[in-house]
Amino acid sequence: xxxxxxxxxxxxxxxxxxxxxxxxxxxxxxxxxxxxxxxxxxxxxxxxxxxxxxxxxxxxxxxxxxxxxxxxxxxxxxxxxxxxxxxxxxxxxxxxxxxxxxxxxxxxxxxxxxxxxxxxxxxxxxxxxxxxxxx
Numbered sequence: 119x120x121x122x123x124x125x126x127x128x129x130x131x132x133x134x135x136x137x138x139x140x141x142x143x144x145x146x147x148x149x150x151x152x153x154x155x156x157x158x159x160x161x162x163x164x165x166x167x168x169x170x171x172x173x174x175x176x177x178x179x180x181x182x183x184x185x186x187x188x189x190x191x192x193x194x195x196x197x198x199x200x201x202x203x204x205x206x207x208x209x210x211x212x213x214x215x216x217x218x219x220x221x222x223x224x225x226x227x228x229x230x231x232x233x234x235x236x237x238x239x240x241x242x243x244x245x246x247x248x249x250x251x252x253x
Contacts, residue, residue, distance in 0.1 A: 119164065122147065123155055127165070130156075134168040174225045181226040182250040185236070186218035189243040195219050198242035207235055219243065 122145045129136055129144060138149040138156070145152065159165045174182065187202075189195050195213065199220060203211040210223040222239075226232040236245050 119159075123159060123164075126152060126155060127159070130165070178227055179225045180228050181232050182253070183224050183226065183232060184248045184250065185222040185224060185239070186214075186246045186248075187220040187222065187239060187243045188217060188246070189219040192219075194242055198239070201242070202239055205235070205238075207231065218246065 125145050126141055129141055138152040141147075141156075142149045142152045147155075156165065187198065189198055199211060199213060202208060202220065202222060207224045207226055208222055209225055210221075212221045213219065214221045220243075224232070224235060226235065232247070236247065239245060
């Protein structure tokens, strides 16, 4: 990976749908040459995939929260992780070190939806919730 690849990655981080022609102008290469580089970065596992960023406000989300979960028993960490991660309100679910076992970032329609989620995950452990005020 050279400085051109690094510049391409930097631009794709900002906009994963950027046209190869636009990327090519920035790194002084043709669109097909950029396409080859991107394919090689994908093949080498440097680019693992592309994601979607949503405007949660426009989707009716009014509550955003970090929820740290202290698991009841260490043997249930993997189970809790596998059950919580696919829930539609969960943006991220990370295993972490320290007293808590999981850190969850969730987006909820309202407080009632957050409460329902907390009740659902409390079977695995004790949640500690921090509401996001501003991002």
